[in-house]
Amino acid sequence: MDAPAIRWGILAPGGIANVFAEAVAQGTRSSVVAAGSRSAERAHEFTARHGIARAHGSYADLVADPDVDAVYVASPHSEHREHALLALRAGKPVLVEKAFTRSLAEAEEVLDAAASGGLLAAEAMWSRYLPTYDVVRRTVAAGTLGDVVLVEADHGQRLWPGGPARLSQPDLAGGALLDLGVYPVSFADHVLGGFDDVAARGILTDLGVDATTTIDARGPGGGLARVWCTMAAATACPARVVGTQARLELSGRFYEVDSTVRLVGPDETVLDEFVPEVREHGFRYEAAEVARALAEGRHETWSMPWDATRRVMAVMDEVRRQLGVVYPGE
Numbered sequence: 001m002d003a004p005a006i007r008w009g010i011l012a013p014g015g016i017a018n019v020f021a022e023a024v025a026q027g028t029r030s031s032v033v034a035a036g037s038r039s040a041e042r043a044h045e046f047t048a049r050h051g052i053a054r055a056h057g058s059y060a061d062l063v064a065d066p067d068v069d070a071v072y073v074a075s076p077h078s079e080h081r082e083h084a085l086l087a088l089r090a091g092k093p094v095l096v097e098k099a100f101t102r103s104l105a106e107a108e109e110v111l112d113a114a115a116s117g118g119l120l121a122a123e124a125m126w127s128r129y130l131p132t133y134d135v136v137r138r139t140v141a142a143g144t145l146g147d148v149v150l151v152e153a154d155h156g157q158r159l160w161p162g163g164p165a166r167l168s169q170p171d172l173a174g175g176a177l178l179d180l181g182v183y184p185v186s187f188a189d190h191v192l193g194g195f196d197d198v199a200a201r202g203i204l205t206d207l208g209v210d211a212t213t214t215i216d217a218r219g220p221g222g223g224l225a226r227v228w229c230t231m232a233a234a235t236a237c238p239a240r241v242v243g244t245q246a247r248l249e250l251s252g253r254f255y256e257v258d259s260t261v262r263l264v265g266p267d268e269t270v271l272d273e274f275v276p277e278v279r280e281h282g283f284r285y286e287a288a289e290v291a292r293a294l295a296e297g298r299h300e301t302w303s304m305p306w307d308a309t310r311r312v313m314a315v316m317d318e319v320r321r322q323l324g325v326v327y328p329g330e
Helices: 015-027 040-050 059-064 077-089 104-117 131-141 176-192 284-295 306-323
Strands: 007-011 031-036 054-056 070-073 094-097 121-124 148-156 196-204 210-218 224-230 239-243 247-250 261-264 270-274
Touching (some): 007 015, 007 059, 007 077, 031 040, 031 059, 054 059, 059 077, 070 077, 070 284, 094 104, 094 284, 104 121, 131 176, 131 247, 131 261, 148 176, 176 224, 176 239, 176 306, 210 306
Parallel strands (some): 007 031, 007 070, 031 054, 070 094, 094 121, 148 224
Antiparallel strands (some): 148 239, 196 210, 239 247, 247 261, 261 270
């Protein structure tokens, strides 16, 4: 709530956009002033639901709106590059839903456009903006765990078959990896600072996207990562960071705003615990950090800098290469 107030425009008012709009309205001093859709009717329905002033029947009209300070891109993965570039070319900073794009090559196009235009671009990997992740980062950086030897995380939801159609469609960059796997991949990147020696295995659907994927890798400092995702089954979504002197355990779904972080010693004693004070509207943190970055004239956010987006996209490119997942046009 201490972050500066800015005026948001939402591009593509789908399910995730509802979450963002509620978080901005209830968890920040900013406001959503406009929403744009290819369907004027859908745009009006969304703005009426959230009390937003203006509905635009095209994305071009949204990014041209002079009252919009920043654009939140909430379209499917397959459209992120096109829509982020549309906003940037209109002179608008962008917060782009995770996964940032389909591939590293597309991410580089967006980041190059932001750099050329002197504009902010950020990946809306919302969990990396949470206080919980900051506690993990600070604890690892302080050496409290000793040397990190292992990072584990998984994300499984029963979303296929029978779930959202976009998850099964290659032309919409479907599959578990970009939608669910980005969470554990990004968490491990947050702890280790990157991946080397990536080895992936997976089970593909009949349409050629991944239903279940496991990833083993090594961080630059020697610590190992073991992460996996599935859209074929529900998992508890745990995460832990194991060091030579202690470990961190994230309770519940590790990526959620209400996840608790426990510091556990070698004798299983709980040495410390972080319980978030705010346990709702987790998207508030990414919105607030973008507002701060804009006020300070920065083109990147602290929690999700461009190099982190590049690293995560490069890992997912390599995983897809090993699994044989190719999206149309690649």
